[in-house]
Amino acid sequence: MNLEHALAAAEPELTPLAVVDEERMEANLAAMARIAASAAVKLRPHAKTHKSRYVAGRQLEHGAIGLTCATLREAEVFADAGVEDLLIAHPPVGEPKRRRLAELAGRVRRLAVSIDQVELADGLPDGVEVLWEVDSGMHRMGTAPGVASADAVLELVGRVGPARVRGLLTHGGHAYKAETQEARRRAADEEAQALLETAMLLRRRGFESRTLSVGSTPTADSAGREKGITELRPGTYVYGDANQITLGSQRLEDSALAVIATVVSVHPDRVVVDAGSKSLSSDLRVTRMEGLGIVLGHPSLRLERLSEEHGVLAGEGLDRLGIGRRLAIVPTHACTCVNLQSELLFFSATGTRWRSVDAQGWRAARNPAQRDLLDA
Known part of the structure; x- marks a missing residue:
């Protein structure tokens, strides 16, 4: 700065x-775009970092295919801004969220959610695709890599059909615990291998994952270069912070x-x-x-x-x-x-x-009709 x-x-x-050095931000956007391009993977930044229509537009200008969102509120704001390809990396639990998700699905070209419980696929709105979350080491959400995740995905395919199961997703958040650069690179390798191992088992059992999505600013450069990974979802890179500086990312x-x-x-x-x-x-x-x-x-x-x-x-x-x-x-x-x-x-x-900061909060409504959904 x-x-x-x-x-x-x-x-x-x-x-x-709070101030933003726009020239520095632009340099960060360009740097991550180069990482994705050099690895021949798609860039789907996590917009929870900035929650801004303006910054989202800059990311798309730098080659992002769409956005990752943490909340329905974020996804609705970016749909309003004209973003046509959205992933909500959070399970839509509860009828109010399902109704809002259905309304959102009618306004964008592509919409997906991530889940790690098969039963959450029941009643998903038409047009919403699914990515299965694999636990690559953070131990927050996700099933264990390999057989456990492959079994769950095949059960999911049986419920919603192969066309709606886009593939696999993970978040290498355990990289933030790395004490050395070698440990950070090891976390990136674990992140990628968790998906690649699971995808290989699925392929042997007749299901081809179209998307293998990794996400973390500290692991983007390494994990994204593993052959077979198709998508990056970094977020913090746009602004940087003291965590990233301390990690060395x-x-x-x-x-x-x-x-x-x-x-x-x-x-x-x-x-x-x-x-x-x-x-x-x-x-x-x-x-x-x-x-x-x-x-x-x-x-x-x-x-x-x-x-x-x-x-x-x-x-x-x-x-x-x-x-x-x-x-x-x-x-x-x-x-x-x-x-x-x-x-x-x-x-x-x-x-x-x-x-x-356009997408702040959770409950703000786009319009009176949506307010009715929120209050239902």
Whole structure:
């Protein structure tokens, strides 16, 4: 991030304030597009990071085939924006979600969901395809690679037919626990092999997976290059964050998102800024990270703790920070930080512009008819 430009862009605004270096963001989009192109795989970014119509449009301009969404709200917002190919990587459980999913299916060209329970396929709206989630090591959702997943997929095919089963999906989220670069690469290999092993068993039993989809910014470069993988679903890469920097999957200079905060209290052992847990993410996904963010231009400072509206800094150089000083903090986790904002201030060499975080929340309705569905 261009620190000087970030602070200048934020100068007339209240803090805390989330800002985006648009030129840096564009470089990140181009870099991931090159990774996908060089591996000859499709790019389906996870839009939960930005939740923005504008950024989604930029990803499509950079060659993405469609978007991955975490919520129905996100999918509805992007369908409104004209995105025709959507994957909701979350199981649609419950009648209200099924009804909203059916309405959404009538408005886009391609729509799929991921599941790891066969019974969830019963009653799926017409036109909605399915990807089966395989657990490649995160132990959140998904069935074990190999026989367990192959058996489940074949049962799924028996219920909905082979045309509606698109293939296999996994998320190598265990890469965030990697202590070394070798461990991160090993997680990427486990992510890819979980799908390839399962797909091979399915092929032997008469079912061909059209899609083998992996997703994780820390593993995208390695997992996507495994022969047979067809799709990448990274999300955080668009902005970067302190988790990625600590992991080594992105560099500090790749950071496109920061929260500008103002020093409001100074003490010999600490400095307090006006950005707390309601503006900065406290999501520490990387166990070896020190602090709750990276203070740009001040490598000796640590963001030690967050209250709702306060961030407490410690470390060397506190005496050089006076009341009113503005600091730019790279959050631990871009996705959760962005979800706390209603707008982001984008800046570039040509000026600044406010852009909405369009798909924030879960329950907001597109129109009165959908409000009836929500309240049913």
